Amino acid sequence: MNASVPIKHTQAESDLIDRFEAAKGALSGSVAVTALREAAVSQIRDKGLPHRRVEEYKYTDLRAFMKSAAPLAAAADESAVKAILGGQDAFGELERYRIVVANGAFLPGLSDLEALAGEGVSVTSLTDELAGEHGAQLLASPKSAANDGVLALNTAFVQGGVVVKVKEGAEISRPVELVHVAASAGGQISRSRISVAKGAKLRLLETFAGETGNGEINIVFDYDVADTASLVATRLIVGQSDAARLFTSIATIGAQAEFKSLGFIAGPRFIRNQQFINFAGENSNAGIYGVTMARDEDLADQTLIVDHAVPHCNSREFFKTVLDGRAKGVYQGRINVAQHAQKTDGEMMTQALLLSEDAEMANKPELEIFADDVICAHGATSGQIDEDLLFYLRARGIPEDEARTLLVLAFLAEAIEEYGEDDVTEGLEARVRDWLAGH
Amino acid sequence: MLEIKNLHARIAEDETEILRGVNLTVKAGEVHAIMGPNGSGKSTLSYVLAGKDDYEVTEGEVLFDGQNMLDMSPDERAAAGMFLAFQYPIEIPGVATMEFLKTAMNAQRKARGEAQLSIPDFMKRVKEAAGHLNVSMDMLKRPLNVGFSGGEKKRAEILQMSLLEPRLCVLDETDSGLDIDALRIVSDGVNKLRGPDRAMVVITHYQRLLDHIVPDVVHVLSKGRIVKTGDKDLALELEKNGYADYVDAAA
Numbered sequence: 001m002n003a004s005v006p007i008k009h010t011q012a013e014s015d016l017i018d019r020f021e022a023a024k025g026a027l028s029g030s031v032a033v034t035a036l037r038e039a040a041v042s043q044i045r046d047k048g049l050p051h052r053r054v055e056e057y058k059y060t061d062l063r064a065f066m067k068s069a070a071p072l073a074a075a076a077d078e079s080a081v082k083a084i085l086g087g088q089d090a091f092g093e094l095e096r097y098r099i100v101v102a103n104g105a106f107l108p109g110l111s112d113l114e115a116l117a118g119e120g121v122s123v124t125s126l127t128d129e130l131a132g133e134h135g136a137q138l139l140a141s142p143k144s145a146a147n148d149g150v151l152a153l154n155t156a157f158v159q160g161g162v163v164v165k166v167k168e169g170a171e172i173s174r175p176v177e178l179v180h181v182a183a184s185a186g187g188q189i190s191r192s193r194i195s196v197a198k199g200a201k202l203r204l205l206e207t208f209a210g211e212t213g214n215g216e217i218n219i220v221f222d223y224d225v226a227d228t229a230s231l232v233a234t235r236l237i238v239g240q241s242d243a244a245r246l247f248t249s250i251a252t253i254g255a256q257a258e259f260k261s262l263g264f265i266a267g268p269r270f271i272r273n274q275q276f277i278n279f280a281g282e283n284s285n286a287g288i289y290g291v292t293m294a295r296d297e298d299l300a301d302q303t304l305i306v307d308h309a310v311p312h313c314n315s316r317e318f319f320k321t322v323l324d325g326r327a328k329g330v331y332q333g334r335i336n337v338a339q340h341a342q343k344t345d346g347e348m349m350t351q352a353l354l355l356s357e358d359a360e361m362a363n364k365p366e367l368e369i370f371a372d373d374v375i376c377a378h379g380a381t382s383g384q385i386d387e388d389l390l391f392y393l394r395a396r397g398i399p400e401d402e403a404r405t406l407l408v409l410a411f412l413a414e415a416i417e418e419y420g421e422d423d424v425t426e427g428l429e430a431r432v433r434d435w436l437a438g439h
Numbered sequence: 440m441l442e443i444k445n446l447h448a449r450i451a452e453d454e455t456e457i458l459r460g461v462n463l464t465v466k467a468g469e470v471h472a473i474m475g476p477n478g479s480g481k482s483t484l485s486y487v488l489a490g491k492d493d494y495e496v497t498e499g500e501v502l503f504d505g506q507n508m509l510d511m512s513p514d515e516r517a518a519a520g521m522f523l524a525f526q527y528p529i530e531i532p533g534v535a536t537m538e539f540l541k542t543a544m545n546a547q548r549k550a551r552g553e554a555q556l557s558i559p560d561f562m563k564r565v566k567e568a569a570g571h572l573n574v575s576m577d578m579l580k581r582p583l584n585v586g587f588s589g590g591e592k593k594r595a596e597i598l599q600m601s602l603l604e605p606r607l608c609v610l611d612e613t614d615s616g617l618d619i620d621a622l623r624i625v626s627d628g629v630n631k632l633r634g635p636d637r638a639m640v641v642i643t644h645y646q647r648l649l650d651h652i653v654p655d656v657v658h659v660l661s662k663g664r665i666v667k668t669g670d671k672d673l674a675l676e677l678e679k680n681g682y683a684d685y686v687d688a689a690a
Contacts, residue, residue, distance in 0.1 A: 389531055391489075393531075394512065394517070395490070395523055396539075397514050397544075397603065399512075406539075410532060410534045417533075
């Protein structure tokens with residue numbers, strides 16, 4: 001009984017199907033990759049964009065939001081990219097290496113490839129790799145993300161990205177900034193694989209610059225953290241933008257490994273930041289942190305699934321959201337503990353601070369536990385600025401606006417401080433102040 | 440310095456009247472104690488003076504150096520030189536104590552048109568004041584009042600008072616929750632701030648604080664009114680006989 005009734009496509013869905021027909025000759029890939037792309041487009045054709053009747057997208061109706069789909073962005077002009085990079089200072093003076101992806105494709109000319117090679121990091125183009133023998137493996141999705149609509153959109157249209165490999169035992173001395181530049185309007189679809197080999201340590205910064213007009217951004221980060229390796233990924237998405245911002249992280253964590261991430265979001269009109277974290281080896285730790293700010297009619301969604309598929313792993317999920325105006329915040333977090341994943345320790349907390357009467361937060365923490373010897377906890381709170389705290393600060397001479405700012409900073413600081421990485425996060429206070437000042 | 444005339448105030452939410460015509464004049468250099476039974480309006484008076492908007496003034500006026508204080512926001516009052524030492528200092532996770540002190544001191548300086556403190560100058564002031572009050576650097580590194588014991592919170596309040604150098608200090612049951620040693624440290628800190636240009640209003644339930652901070656004038660507040668005024672011996676009399684006489688007198 002699977003004779004499905006064809007759905008009536010929205011404008012955006014028709015645009016996407018047309019976009020695929022127009023672009024497919026230019027989209028790279030082996031035969032297997034092309035088959036994956038075709039299957040992904042079929043999913044869009046058959047099921048449409050993810051919408052509120054799909055449980056995972058109940059609060060984040062991409063189908064209703066996306067009125068149209070722009071063509072894919074053309075290849076970036078290097079001088080335009082340079083100009084944008086010159087104007088962005090996401091991490092200020094922090095010493096770091098840079099890898100540039102522009103309009104969805106790797107730009108080796110502006111990346112610090114030589115210095116990275118010297119530290120044991122190789123960087124190749126995803127576009128090239130997709131055409132190779134193992135190309136299809138680079139588009140594999142984890143079980144927990146099967147049939148995910150945003151991931152399917154990425155698979156169908158992925159233009160490029162990078163494959164970064166950190167060699168065994170290498171400890172990279174500086175953070176590596178993977179900066180994504182939109183040098184012109186249009187859809188910007190990329191995917192990057194970051195592999196950190198045994199015993200290696202990498203701190204990654206993920207940043208985004210430039211305007212895409214009505215083109216969506218859809219980026220997948222696929223992390224492979226080998227046994228005893230460590231990866232820390234700080235994602236900074238700041239500034240206003242009208243079109244959808246869609247981010248997916250996939251992490252596979254080996255044994256005795258460390259994975260930590262922070263998703264810092266301030267400003268986009270519509271954003272989904274989703275993460276699929278999978279423990280594949282024992283005695284590993286993951287810390288997933290989120291700091292989200294949204295105002296006006298913004299929608300900001302942080303969604304994650306942490307799969308404790310093996311025993312003896314710890315995960316900590318801590319998310320903070322500040323909402324103003326008529327903004328809507330979404331947190332969906334699920335910890336799955338498989339039957340044999342004994343001694344799992346999972347602790348999830350999501351807290352929202354509502355600065356206006358009309359702001360709305362959907363907090364959905366979930367635990368799905370099949371093992372019987374685990375420690376798992378979850379909590380969710382939503383509240384307003386505590387008037388007693390505000391009065392205390394004002395009674396000491398701090399004007400009301402500054403007192404409110406201090407309290408918002410204090411609220412967010414709890415997650416940022418627990419995340420640590422002080423050199424990377426020290427500039428975030430200024431970002432929060434920018435956002436509070438309406439920028 | 441402080442003139443309170445026929446002050447009436449009620450709880451904004453349910454309109455319960457708490458202060459029913461308080462009259463009080465405190466001159467520079469004086470220390471006044473306000474005593475009274477539970478529920479007499481002592482804490483309400485301190486909150487109304489500081490500008491908490493849970494309370495609504497329905498009648499009367501409060502002049503601070505001749506200026507109408509009721510028109511000023513809490514931060515304006517603070518910058519003008521008013522300080523309330525809270526009965527229950529608030530814990531503020533995520534705000535480092537040092538950062539808070541610097542922000543408060545500089546905000547007041549800015550409001551008064553004074554230059555911002557340099558970091559070394561600020562540090563010197565904090566270290567000196569903290570030393571007198573037995574406040575450790577470890578405490579100052581923690582978030583404001585978070586995890587402080589009752590005594591530590593009260594010492595932190597007096598530390599703030601010392602650094603902000605207010606001209607009018609209102610101490611709301613500063614002795615509550617203090618053991619004998621902490622009471623001595625806190626009282627010494629307060630006494631150090633006594634001076635000809637500064638006025639203090641010490642609100643307390645018990646006489647024992649007044650052994651340490653000896654007042655010039657003692658008032659008894661009952662049912663929202665000052666029903667008796669005397670010198671420090673009045674406090675001793677209250678300690679002996681209780682408030683019963685005055686509660687009835689006010690009724």
